[in-house]
Amino acid sequence: MHDRDTEPPPPLAFQHLKSLLDSLSATTLALAARALELLEFDRAHRFCGACGAPTTLTTDPPARRCSAPDCGREHFPRVSPVVIVAVERGPEILLGRSPHFPPGLYSTLAGFVDAGESAEQAVHREIHEETGLRIRALRYFSSQAWPFPHALMLGYQAEYEAGEIVCAPGEIEDARFFHVDALPPLFPIRYAMANLLLRDFCLRHDRPWPPRPAN
Template identity: 70%
Template sequence: MRDDHSTFLSAALGAGADCLIFRGNQLLVDAAGGPPSVWRDYLAAVAPLRVIPTGGGPGEACFVAEVAREAEAPRDHEFRHLKGLLDTLPRALRERAVRSLELLEFDRAHQYCGACGSMTILKPDMIARVCTNDACAREHFPRVSPVVIMAVERGPEILLGRSPHFAPGLYSTLAGFVDAGESAEDAVQREVFEETGLHVRNLRYVSSQPWPFPHALMLGYRAEYAGGEIVCAVDEIEDARFFHVDHLPPVFPMKYAMASVLLDDFCKRHGRPGVL
């Protein structure tokens, strides 16, 4: 473990501190899927790969640790993929876990300066890593990748598509990364056209959501169908079609996902039960 991580390990084990423990994308939880009661003893014995602060409210000392892939969970505990916990964790713990996983990815990916190649160290007063080369001294901050995800509507119908890597029969709303120098609204129009050949209008922002796999920020939009015939982008969209609100196909079951938020909003605005 790096010296800067060792410093934070001591702080994480101190009185009043709290620490989440990940193994890759898997969070350590107890048998009921809640916060582990033995994290402090486990962290002291397991030799973590890294320990970093994650911030917190006044008087709080919150940290996250990463252990090796081969590390075993303590008795009556288990490592579970965070995706499988997003619907069940209490909101405050879920928000901490999402932030913590993104910060682990940031720390892992910025051990060396991208400008000069020198080693970086954690800054003690902010979530950042700084280059140790005095001639460079560049500060590196967590990366956030904006992604637009949109409910394209045609009256009581909604456009849903399926990627070749989806489970059989599942559909979802369209989504794509925002390009450099592009607004989120322009990205919505471009992605819909690139993936299906359709044009949209009357965009409305709905809400945003962090998606820490590894560092996306989902920007949810509604848009109205404006014209065109569906032509699916080869290698990206296996099928896309408009589905009536009363005849929706199987969709991803995760309630936390932004696609579910958009579908829930669509159904309720048409007087149907939501999906959340």
């Protein structure tokens, strides 16, 4: 998302942050994520959403303020919460794939939190909408910034309760329970919450992470 007239001096080069997630330190990543989200906010809030007048940048805290004297509303960078959940059934974990995933890649299921909904309600709703399953024993795992463009990933773990898998048409191409000894061949990148959830699942079942390739 850089000005195409601007090129860095060799040997430097622009790269999309997504391609660097597994190679940057946590400190650098946090800075880069913040920078990317603020740039996107700045680009997308040039005008006041309430009255349409131009906004100006303020820096402490970062915001854009409406220039109309009778409005003056302040707009703050948006954060969009996404829940992502590892549903477990004994030694099995529920993984699914979207139609746009590369072949062989499966991930834990995820979705945006709706307006007026708690994160926990969103987990139950998403799993039911995407697979038809009921879950229980929901517990919070961890969170992380996912600045594409402004998500906050909220990781959860849960146990299968009831139901047969029925994939949501157009959204989930395939979803099933994978045994800890027969996980799919491709995993989400190391940085991703889905990877951390899978890693935790394997380690709790005394399996190595990443899994050893099958002979």
